[in-house]
Amino acid sequence: MLATEKYEIIRSAIIHRLENNLAANLFYHNAAHTIDVEKQAERIATAENIGSAEDIFLLKVAGLYHDSGFLFTYDHHEEAGCDLVKKELPAFGLDYSQIDIVCGLIMATRIPQTPVCRLQEIICDADLDYLGRPDFLGISNRLFLELQVRGYVASKNDWNLIQMNFFMQHTYFTATDKQLRDPLKQQHLQEIISMIETGA
DSSP states (O other): OOHHHHHHHHHHHHHHHHHHHSOTTOSSSSHHHHHHHHHHHHHHHHHTTOOOHHHHHHHHHHHHHTTGGGGTOSTTHHHHHHHHHHHHGGGGTOOHHHHHHHHHHHHHTSSSOOOOSHHHHHHHHHHTGGGGSTTHHHHHHHHHHHHHHTTSOOSHHHHHHHHHHHHHHOOOOSHHHHHHTHHHHHHHHHHHHHHHHHTO
């Protein structure tokens, strides 16, 4: 089976599962987010001149599975996602070394992000790509609602304080997103600070 065919089978299976089995109040960590991360990971990898078809394949598979742990748990979902990968991907023909790479990519997205190689840097930037995009506000609000319904954050002002602190410690790892996303991300940070100061 060609890698592209294998990938499409894997993609169809996990996206279908996410769309049908994730909790309805996962307003942010849903199938749409997974598809976005998959897309951004491929975009960044191309811009970063990752030429290996194997690397691109494993990166995109990891993108598809990076939040699959939310099917089972909210906390420590990365570990749950790795457990799922180890159970499911051998049936698609991935060997243990490939699965180890995929799990490493998934675990790298855990906050605080700690990538140790270029592929991990790419998936980390893909996961938080929205911080420096025009659609940031809508996505941020969905994450706020998701956390609010679970009791992790009480008010919008609390959320803005959390976001401010997160923005101040976050950095993009790839040259691609540093150039493309960081300028608008800094504008978003100033807007968040302004909302805190005005109580908006």
